[in-house]
Amino acid sequence: MNKGRAESFSDGVFAFAITLLVLGIQIPDLKTGSNQELREALIRSLPQLVPYVTSFATIGIIWLNHHSMFHGVERVEHTTLTLNLLLLLVVAFIPYPTAVLGRYGALPTSAFLYGTVLTILGVTYSSLWWHIFRRGLSTSASDKGDTRRKIQRHIIGPVLYSIATLVALRFPRVSVLIYFLLAAFYFIPTQHPGPV
Amino acid sequence: MNKGRAESFSDGVFAFAITLLVLGIQIPDLKTGSNQELREALIRSLPQLVPYVTSFATIGIIWLNHHSMFHGVERVEHTTLTLNLLLLLVVAFIPYPTAVLGRYGALPTSAFLYGTVLTILGVTYSSLWWHIFRRGLSTSASDKGDTRRKIQRHIIGPVLYSIATLVALRFPRVSVLIYFLLAAFYFIPTQHPGPV
Amino acid sequence: MNKGRAESFSDGVFAFAITLLVLGIQIPDLKTGSNQELREALIRSLPQLVPYVTSFATIGIIWLNHHSMFHGVERVEHTTLTLNLLLLLVVAFIPYPTAVLGRYGALPTSAFLYGTVLTILGVTYSSLWWHIFRRGLSTSASDKGDTRRKIQRHIIGPVLYSIATLVALRFPRVSVLIYFLLAAFYFIPTQHPGPV
Amino acid sequence: MNKGRAESFSDGVFAFAITLLVLGIQIPDLKTGSNQELREALIRSLPQLVPYVTSFATIGIIWLNHHSMFHGVERVEHTTLTLNLLLLLVVAFIPYPTAVLGRYGALPTSAFLYGTVLTILGVTYSSLWWHIFRRGLSTSASDKGDTRRKIQRHIIGPVLYSIATLVALRFPRVSVLIYFLLAAFYFIPTQHPGPV
Numbered sequence: 001m002n003k004g005r006a007e008s009f010s011d012g013v014f015a016f017a018i019t020l021l022v023l024g025i026q027i028p029d030l031k032t033g034s035n036q037e038l039r040e041a042l043i044r045s046l047p048q049l050v051p052y053v054t055s056f057a058t059i060g061i062i063w064l065n066h067h068s069m070f071h072g073v074e075r076v077e078h079t080t081l082t083l084n085l086l087l088l089l090v091v092a093f094i095p096y097p098t099a100v101l102g103r104y105g106a107l108p109t110s111a112f113l114y115g116t117v118l119t120i121l122g123v124t125y126s127s128l129w130w131h132i133f134r135r136g137l138s139t140s141a142s143d144k145g146d147t148r149r150k151i152q153r154h155i156i157g158p159v160l161y162s163i164a165t166l167v168a169l170r171f172p173r174v175s176v177l178i179y180f181l182l183a184a185f186y187f188i189p190t191q192h193p194g195p196v
Numbered sequence: 197m198n199k200g201r202a203e204s205f206s207d208g209v210f211a212f213a214i215t216l217l218v219l220g221i222q223i224p225d226l227k228t229g230s231n232q233e234l235r236e237a238l239i240r241s242l243p244q245l246v247p248y249v250t251s252f253a254t255i256g257i258i259w260l261n262h263h264s265m266f267h268g269v270e271r272v273e274h275t276t277l278t279l280n281l282l283l284l285l286v287v288a289f290i291p292y293p294t295a296v297l298g299r300y301g302a303l304p305t306s307a308f309l310y311g312t313v314l315t316i317l318g319v320t321y322s323s324l325w326w327h328i329f330r331r332g333l334s335t336s337a338s339d340k341g342d343t344r345r346k347i348q349r350h351i352i353g354p355v356l357y358s359i360a361t362l363v364a365l366r367f368p369r370v371s372v373l374i375y376f377l378l379a380a381f382y383f384i385p386t387q388h389p390g391p392v
Numbered sequence: 393m394n395k396g397r398a399e400s401f402s403d404g405v406f407a408f409a410i411t412l413l414v415l416g417i418q419i420p421d422l423k424t425g426s427n428q429e430l431r432e433a434l435i436r437s438l439p440q441l442v443p444y445v446t447s448f449a450t451i452g453i454i455w456l457n458h459h460s461m462f463h464g465v466e467r468v469e470h471t472t473l474t475l476n477l478l479l480l481l482v483v484a485f486i487p488y489p490t491a492v493l494g495r496y497g498a499l500p501t502s503a504f505l506y507g508t509v510l511t512i513l514g515v516t517y518s519s520l521w522w523h524i525f526r527r528g529l530s531t532s533a534s535d536k537g538d539t540r541r542k543i544q545r546h547i548i549g550p551v552l553y554s555i556a557t558l559v560a561l562r563f564p565r566v567s568v569l570i571y572f573l574l575a576a577f578y579f580i581p582t583q584h585p586g587p588v
Numbered sequence: 589m590n591k592g593r594a595e596s597f598s599d600g601v602f603a604f605a606i607t608l609l610v611l612g613i614q615i616p617d618l619k620t621g622s623n624q625e626l627r628e629a630l631i632r633s634l635p636q637l638v639p640y641v642t643s644f645a646t647i648g649i650i651w652l653n654h655h656s657m658f659h660g661v662e663r664v665e666h667t668t669l670t671l672n673l674l675l676l677l678v679v680a681f682i683p684y685p686t687a688v689l690g691r692y693g694a695l696p697t698s699a700f701l702y703g704t705v706l707t708i709l710g711v712t713y714s715s716l717w718w719h720i721f722r723r724g725l726s727t728s729a730s731d732k733g734d735t736r737r738k739i740q741r742h743i744i745g746p747v748l749y750s751i752a753t754l755v756a757l758r759f760p761r762v763s764v765l766i767y768f769l770l771a772a773f774y775f776i777p778t779q780h781p782g783p784v
Contacts, residue, residue, distance in 0.1 A: 005203060005263055007593060012211030015600030016408075019608060019680045020215060024223075027612075027687050035695040042688075042701060053677065060673040067593055082383055085256040089249065092215045099223050100238075107231040113238060187670055201399060201459055208407025212604075216411060220419075278579055281452040285445070288411045295419050296434075303427040309434060397595060397655055404603030412607060416615075474775055477648040481641065484607045491615050492630075499623040505630060 003076050013088045014063040017095060021055050024099030048102035055098040057183035059091060062125060069129060072138040083128040090121045111172035115165030118179060122158035129154055199272045209284045210259040213291060217251050220295030244298035246372060251294040253379035255287060258321060265325060268334040279324040286317045307368035311361030318354035325350055395468045405480045406455040409487060413447050416491030440494035447490040449575035451483060454517060461521060464530040475520040482513045503564035507557030510571060514550035521546055591664045601676045602651040605683060609643050612687030636690035638768060643686040645771035647679060650713060657717060660726040671716040678709045699760035703753030706767060710746035717742055
């Protein structure tokens, strides 16, 4: 089976999901249409940028990791394709919790929903990685670093996200800050293979 | 004619249609904007995930099959391109019945509309396959399995979907369950070449 | 300059524009949410499928022609890229008049707007073709058929669309029928190189 | 790391952002649905085409330059990918200020927002170019023209955009004209490597 087409389909979903995020930022609905009203409305909607940037960075990191994971993959068989579709299902869903969080701010429920989806994203990504790693389907998955550290890294991500999700029930703003910091943290080069 | 570009265009439409599905899930329109109201609204909108996941899986399976069908294709001539565009027309339309089903729940009409579109999808896919098969345009279409079984498989899909569509008129929730099970069923590896 | 990347970017815009069309079909806004109300609303919105299918077919044909035009192109220089971006500007705009025509039916204004955009599309496509042809940038543009017929074909398209656009001012439904027939007509294989 | 996949992901975001712009043009909301009302509403919404065309041209130019910048790139390392994602973050955001400018016309606030985003776009693009240039990651970045002129060109763009942004606070219509002229100016072939 052709690896290139699976990659290009995945890239398509990553690219579209990342670009659809912008539709979640509400265009203010003005009454008078005056300049002052627009200015105040735009300033009020500034916090919407936080989930936008966080989701963009998160999808971007997942894409970078997906990129390097598939780079070493030699065979793409049915289970890999299925797990990959599962990952894309979650990626394509991200614009929804992002829009809810942007629209209603960091309420316990919106922050919890957002964190739940990111946790599922991490679990899905780690499952895909685990399948590829365990079956020895990728050369790059096995040739660098020791196994234990790699497994740890793929467990730590979902654990951190699920902790932040629980924090959301009490301190929603803190959890949003954690989601943002986790995405920023994973962008640091040395840390590279990512959020999950 | 360049097969690669037809594939990349198709992949674009598949990837984009699958990602647009998320826009059909309504962001709740709150009055008070309280956390409780948001929680209740989100819980009420949970059933919208069923058509989302079903459509995602269905488009994903069609893409997997399209993938393996075109893998063996050697020549892409006008009729193939035309039938392929017809298939993409239906694929690109799927977000609409998905959104209607998500928004108004499993009413006879919404479930019937959804099933009708899936049936047309199956018929269109089988027509494309039949054209490629009959004209001997694909190597992979002819080298494995016996002919009769393959034809049966491409007839059974649309038949099952049309039965479920008729069930919708009486038992809309049952039909939605069938659509979901059909998509899940076709994901099982051995069953592979797909929903149609 | 890399032809492949220009093609893949164009394919992206074609694929997205064609898939965005579905967002123009309005999801009915029900009051009671009853099954009967939904059925009646969906039946009322059936005519919206006409502009959807027409636009889908038109973009699809333009893509097919773009495909064969670029197939023979050897050098992609600045003017070709600029004219190509101009074509994509019009292609990406098509969802707008399609949605207006779908939402307000075949009024003189909506049918005129739709026809105007298709006419501009034809003129833009023919300009791109003319540039490639005159400069001898494509091998496939020069090796089959005689020159006069090819030029005629690239003039007839825009002329037919502009006539239909004028008809719209008096007989909007007739013009919509003509747009549809023109798209259908260009799908007939022998007629192949296309609507413009 | 595979340059091709980074390019195809970028092309996806560029193509998608450029196609999403059309959703920012409001479909008129009519009361009577009469032909005259539609005509008047469409004529009133004509100015919305200015930000649409300006944003389309701006993204198109950035894509052309991105294209030629990556053409000569030999290695794609982490910092390049990160800066590239930052650029795509801004590109994907453009539909928002475009829609605000289209919806509320050239108010000081909407024109200022629009100019701010274009300025950030320019700064981000120049940063990416500067990183590639300084590290000698691209062959094409170093083989033509002298260094000083190239650096000037990458500074002039953001400066011009930030001046136009300041003009917006006083003369919003003038600033919108400048944004448009800048995009048009950069389309002139000899000027080629671009808006930033």
